[in-house]
Amino acid sequence: MELIEKQLNNGINLYIDTTDKFKTVTINLYIHNQLGKEATKYALLPAVLKRGTSSIKTYKEMVKFLENLYGTTMAVSVYKKGERHLQQYRLELPQEEYIQENILERGVKFLKDLIFNPFTEGNAFNKEYVLQEKEIHKNLIDSRINDKTRYAVDRCYEEMCKGEPFAIFELGRSEDLNFIDEVNLYHYYQNCINTLPIDIYVVGDVEPKYVEEVFAKYFSFKREQILNIPSPNVHKEVREIKYVTENLEVTQGKLTLGFRTNVPANSKEYFPLLVYSGILGGGPFSKLFMNVREKASLAYYAYSRLERFKGLMVVSCGIEIENYNKALDIILKQLKEIEEGNISDYELDSTIKALKTSLNAMKDNATSKSDYYLSQKIAGADLNIEEFIKKVEKVTKEDVVEVAKKVKLDTVYFMTGKREE
Amino acid sequence: MQKLYNERIDEKILLQELDNGLKVYIMPKRGYTKQFAIFATHFGSNDSKFIAPGDIDVTEVPDGVAHFLEHKMFEEKEGSIFEQFSKLGASANAYTNFTTTAYLFASTENFYENLKLLVKFVQNPYFTDENVEKEKGIIAQEIRMYQDDPNWRVYFNALEALYHVHPVRKDIAGTIESISQINKEILYKCYYTFYHPENMVLFVVGDIDIDKTLDVIKENVRQDKKQGEIERIYPKEPSSVYKKEVVQDMQVSIPLFNLGFKDTDVGFGGKKLLKKNLEIQIGLEMALGRSSDLYERLYNEGFIDSTFSFDYGGEIDYGYSIIGGQSKDPFKVRDIILNAINNLQFLKEEDFERIKKKYIGKFLRTFNSVDSIAYSFINFYMKEINLLDYLDLLYSISFEDVRERFQNHLREENSVLSVVNPIKK
Missing domain, CATH: 3.30.830.10 (Metalloenzyme, LuxS/M16 peptidase-like)
Known part of the structure; x- marks a missing residue:
């Protein structure tokens, strides 16, 4: 319809x-x-x-x-x-x-x-x-x-x-x-x-x-000249990685990494980027879930997520405070793996299938559907859900490796406990 | 197959009880893209003391074992179950609450293969010393996450205050200490006691073929003989509350509170429980809902904000109402509420029909999503309630029912106040 x-x-x-x-x-x-x-x-x-x-x-x-x-x-x-x-x-x-x-x-x-x-x-x-x-x-x-x-x-x-x-x-x-x-x-x-x-x-x-x-x-009432809202700037060169620590009364540390993807919302590279983020941390098939959680038992949750419109990506996990370095190393290693093309067929296929399932599932929820249309409009794209899925299905491993090169770590934020004084 | 049908909402659910005791419910939902299935056992965090069928001795297990078992079910000798669902494009998940452990998937294709996988993996435990140890680190982080969540803490502190001994006062995941005692023998014991088909239910909803769905289930379910009753041992809970107040300091900007009321008219399920549930919820809505005088007053005087909410949770053997939110003065909020509801003329008949209408709309919305249908169905099932009875029961409730129930339940001596305060500098 x-x-x-x-x-x-x-x-x-x-x-x-x-x-x-x-x-x-x-x-x-x-x-x-x-x-x-x-x-x-x-x-x-x-x-x-x-x-x-x-x-x-x-x-x-x-x-x-x-x-x-x-x-x-x-x-x-x-x-x-x-x-x-x-x-x-x-x-x-x-x-x-x-x-x-x-x-x-x-x-x-x-x-x-x-x-x-x-x-x-x-x-x-x-x-x-x-x-x-x-x-x-x-x-x-x-x-x-x-x-x-x-x-x-x-x-x-x-x-x-x-x-x-x-x-x-x-x-x-x-x-x-x-x-x-x-x-x-x-x-x-x-x-x-x-x-x-x-x-x-x-x-x-x-x-x-x-x-x-x-x-x-x-x-149908009269209104004035309607404001034109420009697309935000998504390109930014990272000169030096920022490290930020915040001390709160907490028992769990939250390690969060912010990235610049340098990919605009309506770019054709957005689809490989979506798959890239999925392989990295988009579900139980992803590298973060497998390596931070299942293999190293460091976290209960570890995921990555895109902010499509500003061209950003975030990786986040909750860990034991003393495991900061261990977790950071494992996360950075996963990014490197993708960049070097170490992506299994299973990881790629599962990511695409999962994206497809969640896109299709939007058809069953009125507000998700509205939000999908709205996002398309804001991105300056004009794809219905089927067309969007087709674009995702066409993404190859090479496309993912290519887009991976554009993703740059910008900020490492760590929420940690109060120091004993 | 038995057919459950409700004319008012034009929805039907088919039921078939298999020879091994498993109850299978299938709900066709034309036009939906998504299929959803839940395979659930009547085993939750409350079930830590029991006599297994055929046993004479009581088994007592560490807190958090039902949840731990849920995590471990996703591992099999051949590898991770998540991997197999991922290959089929489905998203699988599970949850544990006080009474239930449930395994589920949502799919938009390969439905029958996914269903087969769900039925098989839940019937196939694989626990080793190594994989049990490995899980402890992961669950410890889950526990820590909740420890740092003030909304969770204020809620469980309220339950601890409401109950002297009932296991509902304990955290679902247990503690880092209690899970350290869990081993594979304990998991197998719980598994074979509670994961018998007779103690389980399977609910499937979507635009699916009923016969084919039933065939897939029958072909893949274990043909066990019925095992008989599990004797669940709950300590005798006094009707009084354990503590009137409990306060914890955390990293928050403004105090959070939960005002809890203990339900003492308990010990039944089915329609009677559903009726009680609705009476209390309608009563709370009339008393404290967004259209009430009391809400208006608390809001305009700056004591509550849009986070204010309330709910009644009624299970067969216990129940409680929780009124919560953030406030600069939770003690004052409590006093205002208790004072107001002390007045016998407090609930007004003129509000009753309107709130009932609201609940009709709320119920209809449940049927907009296969997920919410499935969750509601299982939630009601564990209370021996049929979801499709909801609307007829709602129509049958009178103002007098609500008023009487409200007065008996929301009493000052049954109430506790839990507060999370900001840390003082």
Whole structure:
């Protein structure tokens, strides 16, 4: 089934994917922005919007409204793909036939009001809402240290990309919050909704014409010149490898290595790179799993993962603190093995098959599908899942060895315990 | 084959019990790309003391043995099972919780070969002194990872406070000390006790051929005779809580808390347990959900944030509710909640129908994914509950049921507070 595309002529694009396998209709609305100095404001906005609309003035009433729509779920999040800062608003509505009621239009109107008709007072957001959300936002930023596994990866990237927009944390910086109030946030918000690109994906058992009509009814308002977001710079020469150690109250060390792949998101080399990362640490067939975990018993988890849009790769594992050198040596040896072409048929085939399985499996999840389309669009590519799989299947060992030469170690980050003093 | 069908959601599951006692459930799901199978045994971290069928003596094994066994099942004489699944393009995995060990795969091709592999490898243990020793380093790192995870710690500290002696208070993976005592003899003893087909269940879901699936299973399953009951020995748990408060310092930015309530009306499974589960969950949702007055108050006064959540976990022989999140003042949160729910008029009938609707939508969403269907099915199965009964039971619950259950379960004397505080400089 091909994706139906409909432009609303105001920088809002609607995409419809009809399938009858789900019991719900899923709407994902993404707002794109450049990751930059306004990141904190941008990240705070959805939390403030969630507090109330012009017609439903409190969060509590909003939730009641959704509960009455048979527990339609609303999920709002902020994250980054490369140096693109994204807000995601998701609604999942039960399919008509199971509840004997058509609730799609009510859901769409709600989504419109949530983002475009917020609860305001004069030319500003509600003061109290902004104050409360600022405090909570600060706590959420600070509490990222609680999840050590993820924190280690974020910190590695931050150290590695110091001075580049990618180093900005997706929720922004807590010190910026002091300068945000209900007035300047509202001005910033108006600028956002008037100029930022918006993509909406609808997945479910729907009649495309009807969906187009409903969205045209609520989302066809006039907007200003739409911002063009450039692709980030992915090329960077590493002059000297950075070594960073962070001492925390932990019992396990987290060793994280950051790499520059020098491969842009829409390059044809992206497919060999994907296979490269899979052979290195993409599953139980990979070199990291086999050598760091199974052979040396050093870790429970050891993997590699790409950040496609900024051209980065990270390797991460949790180890006994004193095993730092041992683990680092084994990891670096695996990279060298690939570069020298020591890749077995089993490693190559298993990687390609695993990628194929996970790509195919996206078809069974409405939000994964939306995210796939979105990523394709951001990368500047236009492949459906089948075409993407074909590209992956064509990758040869030689391609992998070739792309391996471009991958350069940039930063070694180690989270370790506090020294005894 | 027996057919379980639910008209409201138009889903069916086929059941066949094999001669050796294994129960096989097959659920066709047209149009899905992914196939999913789980082969599970009713053996979890709680089962550390038992009398095996045919034995007279009690066997007591170190904590963490069910989880350790799960890790070791992936190794065979010929090599790693992961390797064989990888060659077939499937992604295999396993998990252990308090009551269950489950092996699973997700595939998008070679389904029948993958199924055959799953059935065979779970029935083929291969433990040596060497491969058991090797695993200790890996599991030690898994244990350390959880030790450094404040959300995990605050949860298990709450369970330790709720229970005096029940094994649910112990970490699923055991401790580095307890796993050091595990050897291949212990693993084989547990394996032959708990991995008998009679103690197991196989659930398969996807766009698959029912007869062919059943044939593959029948051809590859062991033709053992039924072995009889395993006697599981759980210590007698008092109805009181063990400790009212437990506090640990960790590297966190803001305190985390779990407010736990011990369920004392336990000892049954099936529809009765499902009904209890739903009554408590609906009650919690009415009391503390995002549309409640109490949530609004706690949020607006800055005591909780969007990480706030709650859940009830009810098994046959125990159950508890956990309300958790991060807060600048967990003790105050506890006091506000306990104070509010003390009021008998606290739950309002006007909220009841709306929350019920929400649960209908939530249940429907389960059927959007073969993974979540499979996980839910197994989870319910171990409680003697049929997943397809859910909706009818939900419709049958009344406001009075919820109110009575809520008042009996959420009592101050049944509550404990677990807090993880930031380390003081």
